[in-house]
Amino acid sequence: MAVGPRARVRMPHHGTMPTTLLLIADTHVPARAKRLPSAVLSAAADVDAVIHAGDWIDVPTFELLLDRSRALYGVYGNNDGPELRTRLTEVRRIDVEGLRLAVVHETGAAEGRERRADAAFPDTDVLVFGHSHIPWDTRSPGGMRLLNPGSPTDRRRQPRCTMMIARIDDRRVDVELVTVDRNA
Numbered sequence: 001m002a003v004g005p006r007a008r009v010r011m012p013h014h015g016t017m018p019t020t021l022l023l024i025a026d027t028h029v030p031a032r033a034k035r036l037p038s039a040v041l042s043a044a045a046d047v048d049a050v051i052h053a054g055d056w057i058d059v060p061t062f063e064l065l066l067d068r069s070r071a072l073y074g075v076y077g078n079n080d081g082p083e084l085r086t087r088l089t090e091v092r093r094i095d096v097e098g099l100r101l102a103v104v105h106e107t108g109a110a111e112g113r114e115r116r117a118d119a120a121f122p123d124t125d126v127l128v129f130g131h132s133h134i135p136w137d138t139r140s141p142g143g144m145r146l147l148n149p150g151s152p153t154d155r156r157r158q159p160r161c162t163m164m165i166a167r168i169d170d171r172r173v174d175v176e177l178v179t180v181d182r183n184a
Contacts, residue, residue, distance in 0.1 A: 018169035019097050020046070022069075025053035025105070025130025026151035028079070029061045033153035036061060039180050040152050040163060044069045047165070051094070053130035053149070054105030055079045062087065077105035077130060097168045099125040106131045107146075114140035126166075126173060135162050135177050145173055152180040 022043045029036060041064075044050050050069040054077025056062050062084060066072050076088040092103040102124040107113050110132070117127050118140045126145045129136075133156040136148035150162035161180040166173055 018167040018174075019048045021096070021166040021168070022047045022050045023053070023128055023147060023149040023164040023166055023175075024050065024152055025128075025149055026055045026077070026133050026154060027052070027061055028055055028057050028151070028154050031057050031079070032151075033182055036064065037152055037161070037180050037182050038184050039178070041068055043163065043165065043178075049073060049094075049096075051092075051101070051103055051128050053077070053103055053128050054088075055130060056084055059083050059087075073103060075103050075105055093124075098171050099168060099173065101126045101128060103128045105129065110134075110136075114138060114144075114146060117144055117146055118142040125171075134158060135164070137175055137177070147175060150177075153182050155182075 027036060044065055045068050049071035050065055052074035054075045057079055073092050073094050074088050075090060075092050076085045094101045100123055102121045107129045108116060121127055124144055128147050130148060133151040133154055135150040136146060138146050149164035150158060152161050152163045155161045161182045163178050163180055165176045165178055
């Protein structure tokens with residue numbers, strides 16, 4: 001599902017069931033991996049929505065996730081070309097269970113990130129970002145949660161490839177960092 005850059009999308013409320021999200025970024029297919037790992041595709045089919053924080057690299061990866069997921073919200077990254085940039089935006093805003101989420105690829109250097117995020121995204125409860133391939137889960141001075149799922153295909157200097165599963169229930173966000181076997 002593609003929506004405008006400033007659109008706010010309300011996820012269907014599930015009553016007592018939490019809303020589950022797959023958070024991924026920096027898939028870099030086919031530059032760093034030939035395909036998405038099976039764990040990513042399986043998780044995409046099981047969650048309420050997939051959020052991708054940029055650097056897809058190819059359109060078939062976007063289309064595959066669009067086909068496999070109930071809902072897909074993504075942004076383009078610095079390595080994404082014109083075809084993806086025409087289908088995605090630099091910033092995506094989503095309302096999930098009353099929480100205001102923003103998605104962006106880059107947030108700059110780690111030092112000072114939380115303060116910059118408060119200034120750049122003042123009306124945001126959760127900011128999902130990518131670019132560094134480094135899993136990140138912190139809170140800003142203003143209380144915003146900052147989440148980077150790492151990369152499911154390119155660990156760079158990290159010990160493993162990763163993605164995140166977020167469960168939102170009654171405005172509470174529980175996040176699980178999941179190790180991914182990029183070859184499976």
